[in-house]
Amino acid sequence: MARPRSEDKHAAILDAAVRVVAERGLSATPTSAISKAAGVAEGTLFTYFKTKDALxxxxxxxxxxxxxxxxxxxxxxxxxxxxxxxxxxxxxxEWGVAQPAKKQVMAQLHTSAYITAESRAVASAPFAEIEQVCKASIASQVLRDYPVPFIWACMSSLAEATIGCMVQDPQAAASYQRAGFEVLWNGIAFNA
Incomplete structure (x- = not known):
């Protein structure tokens, strides 16, 4: 009979994956390194995630x-x-500054061929509300008529630059945070 799965082990494997992928990069990270960092046997890792793709x-x-x-x-x-x-x-x-390893891993995962269309759809669902707000604001000419994915890409790129500046100069972090948003807003809004 199979052992019941533990939420703690599941979380430990995901936490270890963040650390190891941040250190080595996604393509250079074998599951054996993740299981070792999580303190579990490699077979245990595959009890929770059938394949590396699933992990x-x-x-x-x-x-x-x-x-x-x-x-x-x-x-x-x-x-x-x-x-x-x-x-x-x-x-x-603020999340990016507080979670540098997760931000670094997400940058790799965002462009990874491992990520399925289904995972991308599930991951975008919590942001549907803000996407609809953007579309309505474009229709009412508050925002410029740019495709919403382009607005998100601009926001993401500018956020990366802003986070980098905030990390490099913590004393001026709030100023960078405000300035980054102003640059974004002035680029996408009418009469900004």
Whole structure:
């Protein structure tokens, strides 16, 4: 009879995967290194994740859930789009500063061929509300008529630069955070 699976071991494997992938890179990370870092046998890892692909997709979803929980917590649903986007921005860059290994791993996973279309769809679901807000703001000409994925890509790239500056100069982190959002807003909004 198979042993019952432990949530602690599941979490330990995902945490170890973050550490090892951040150190080595996704393509240079064997499952044996992850299981060793998690303090479990490699066979145990495969009890929780049938393949490396399954582990990588679970890691992607775990980090995306954490990001969504952080970014959408307290989302100001009845505020103007500027305040809504600033909320998402502030929470994302603060998460990025606080979670450098997860941010680094997510950058690799975002472009990875390992990530399935199903995982990408599940991971984007928590952000559907802000996507709809952006579309409505484009229709009402508050935001420029750019494709929403392009707006997200601009936001992500600018956030990466902002996070880098915040980490390099913690004394000026709040200034960088505000300036980064202003650059984003002035680039996507009419009459900014």
């Amino acid at each position: 990588v997709n679970a890691l992607y979803l775990d980090i995306k859930r954490e990001m969504a929980g952080t970014m959408m917590a307290g989302f100001p649903r009845h505020a103007a789009i500027r305040q809504q986007l600033q909320h998402v921005w502030d929470h994302y860059v």
